[in-house]
Amino acid sequence: MRDLLDGPDLPEMLPARADLLLRSAARRHGDRPALVLGTRTVTYASLDAAVDRCAAVLRDRFGAGGAVIAIGADLHPDVVIAYHGALRSGNTALLVVPLLREQQLQYVLEASGARAALFGAGLHGRLHRIRHGLPALDLVAVLGEDAGEAGPVVPRLAGLLDAAAPGVVPEHPADPQDPAALHFTSGTTGMPKAVVLSHRNVTVNAVQTARAHGLEAGSVTLVHFPSYHPMHMNSALAAGATQVLVPETDPVHAMERARACRAGHIYSLPARLAQLAAHPRLPGLSLPDARMIASGGSALPPAVAEALSRHFGVPVVQGYGLAEASPLTHFDRPGEHRTGSVGRPVEGTEHRVVSLEDGTVLPTGRTGEIQVRGAQVMRGYLDPAHGPAVDADGWLATGDVGRIDEGDRLRLTDRIKDVFKCDNWLVGPSEIEALLAEDPAVADSVVLDRPDPVSGAVAYALLVLTDPASRGDAEEALTRLNARLPYYKQVRSHEVVERIPRTPNGKIPRRELRASFHAQLDGGSPMVILINEFILTAAPEEFEKVFEASSVYMREQPGFVDHTLVRSMTNPNTYINIARWQDAAAHIQVVQSEGFQDHIRQLAGVARATPQLHTVVSHVEH
Known part of the structure; x- marks a missing residue:
């Protein structure tokens, strides 16, 4: 069978259904480890068989009519089994962030119309408290080894699989454009929206990601996230790589595990990498087999990336993507990364920047809204009221602002709703905040636009100082900052505060802070x-x-x-x-x-x- 990572004809060679990525890998690499969690190893053959049993359970309960199967747990092989079992049964997979509180969880399950909830014990405890308000749920089961808060009366997925009849689940016809998965947006600019991804979206992006990251059969990836993201799951399956799962939060433990398993690709979060860069044990850590460390979820401070890259001798990189694009659209292969860039478009993807005023396409180097086009772009939103987002020519408006440099690399600036104009120049608050983060006197900051009768708006900063008693440090930090910026980006005034409020995932609630500031x-x-x-x-x-x-x-x-x-x-x-x-x-x-x-x-x-x-x-x- 031809390897999915070989050859340039990406769209033509892919299977019709996303679960067949795993089937193909199992046929080629059945005895190879697919998933490793602690002392447990799951081969590709045994993983594929477990997905068959899960598909049989779901097919028996829901048929193959596209029922939404919500899946939420910490890093665990059961998540992969449930996700691909949902796809193989002819239904729709929805990965749920296991940190959601009851109100958020209820919204996601109601908005998606979920018929089943396959959750880890912690998330199941929250589900139990709102279950009476979710009459559409027909099946609830617990993922993972520990039933915990779920109690003895709730079935475990492992028990359901053991009771399932052995054998391959009957194949069902699938058009590559049929819905495969739902993915909710982060909700940073409003309520989260459910994105509908087709089988083609999922399979294309899995192979795009594997090729962009340089994954191949035999690669070892280490996943150091609180929970699974389908991008990392599916790209490794498409390549026939081994995924080593590290659910523990300690970044030093994760790096020691990466060295022990000879991981070539390490995936982590900005907060954990920042903790690692400042850790006293960093000088004693090494990653001789690593090819790259990749950060995802939010912006990685350049100083952190540079410090870790110098220490480990490998690129510490960040790509770009969004739920509406399955998600990856930009990434530089290991060794090709440039500081300050999120990379070139991945294979089969186009990008452009358009004017914020009239939508005209802008030349290289000009700043505007980023638009992308490719086979990984979503079918649409589940709720039509959220709008199409994709125009008649297939261009997806990302809502992000940036520019394309001479090397065709994308450089991000901010969200459209956050940028402002000073003397008709676009100013991105995140760019200024990133520079403030490099100053030792500044512990945290947020930059807002302050209306100005001459320039339209100027930059205003809320600063948290490393030494709260030294108020003069703020003036000195801003003097250093402004010396690095063109006049229209310079911070004109500021306020020293005790803390910057942040959402549970670490993001700044800029819309609320900006409106509050303007109201004052x-x-x-x-x-x-x-x-x-x-x-x-x-x-x-x-x-x-x-x-x-x-x-x-x-x-x-x-x-x-x-x-x-x-x-x-x-x-x-x-x-x-x-x-x-x-x-x-x-x-x-x-x-x-x-x-x-x-x-x-x-x-x-x-x-x-x-x-x-x-x-x-x-x-x-x-």
Whole structure:
């Protein structure tokens, strides 16, 4: 059988279904290790057989009609079995981030229409508290070795597979354009959207990624993430590579494991790589077999990449992609990386930059919105109300801003909603924040646009100092910063703060902070107003009792102003709550607290909440 990584004719040589990537690898490399977790090794042949059994279980329960199978757990072979079992059964796989809280989890399962939830024990514990509000779920099972919070009455996936009849699941006809998987966007600019990926999207991007990363049969990859991403899973399967799974958070342990297993490709997160770069044990670590360290999830500070690259003698790189493109669109092969770039388009992918004003295509070196086109671009969004995002010629508008350099490499600037203009020059806050991160006096920062009557807007910085007592350090840091920037990017004013609020995945809630800041400049209140709708799943008096307990807690929190709970006159099972907070930072800090999450869990037991809606309002009198 021809190797999927050979030859240039990428689209023509791929299987019709994404699960056949694994089938092909099992036929070519049956005895080779596919997955390694601790002392457990799963060969390609045994993995393929387990996927057959999983497909048989799902086919028996749901047929082959495209039912959504939600899968969420820490790094574990069961995730691969469940994902490809869903595909092989003729249904649709949805990977769920296992860190989701109850309200987020309920939104994802409702929006996707999930019929099954195959979750690790921790995520299952959260599912249990909202299960009554998800009547569409027909099957729930636990992944992994430890049933934990799930309890003895919930079946484990391993038990379901053991009970399944042996043999290959009957093949079903599949068009490469049929839906294969759903993937939710990160939701940084609004509510997460469900992206529909076809079998062709998944298979194309698996091979694109494997070729871009230089994977081949016999390669060893080390995955140091909290949970699986299908990009790493499927590219390794397409290549016939071995995936060594390291769910432990300690980056030193991960590097020691990488050395012991002779990993050539190491995948980790920016926060873990930053921790590694500052670790006192770094000088004693080495990776003699490594070809590259790849970072994903959010921006990797250049200083961290350079420090680790110097120490280990391998490129520390970051590509670019998005859920709507399956996800990878840009990456430089090991040895070809350039600092500050996310790479060239992967095989079979086109890119261009268009004007933010009129959409005209811009020449090399000009900054505008990034658009991409290729066989990995999604079928569309599950909810048509979210818009097409892809034009009639197949170009996907990414919502990101950047430029293409002379070497055809992409250099990112920011999100469209975050950039601003100073004297008609585009300014990206993230670029300035990256330079501030290199200054030893600055522990954290966020850059916002401050309206200016002459220039339109100028850069304004919120700074967290390494030494909070040395306020003069801020002026000196900004002097050093501005000496490195053209005039239109220079920070004109600043404020020293104790902390920068961040979301649970480490991102800055820039929209809320920006609106709050602008509201203050307008002379109004930077007030955050939240509107929640609750659909009762218990008696009204039971809901009101639980809600009152939650309200008592909220009234004690710093920054809380007041709230109003009203009951619908037309539907007595619907309540609306309107709450006000002094500013975005106060609201963000409280909702991330464990006490708040405890109350959310209790409310989930008596009502189903719509996704959280909030905005920042100017000119509100207290």
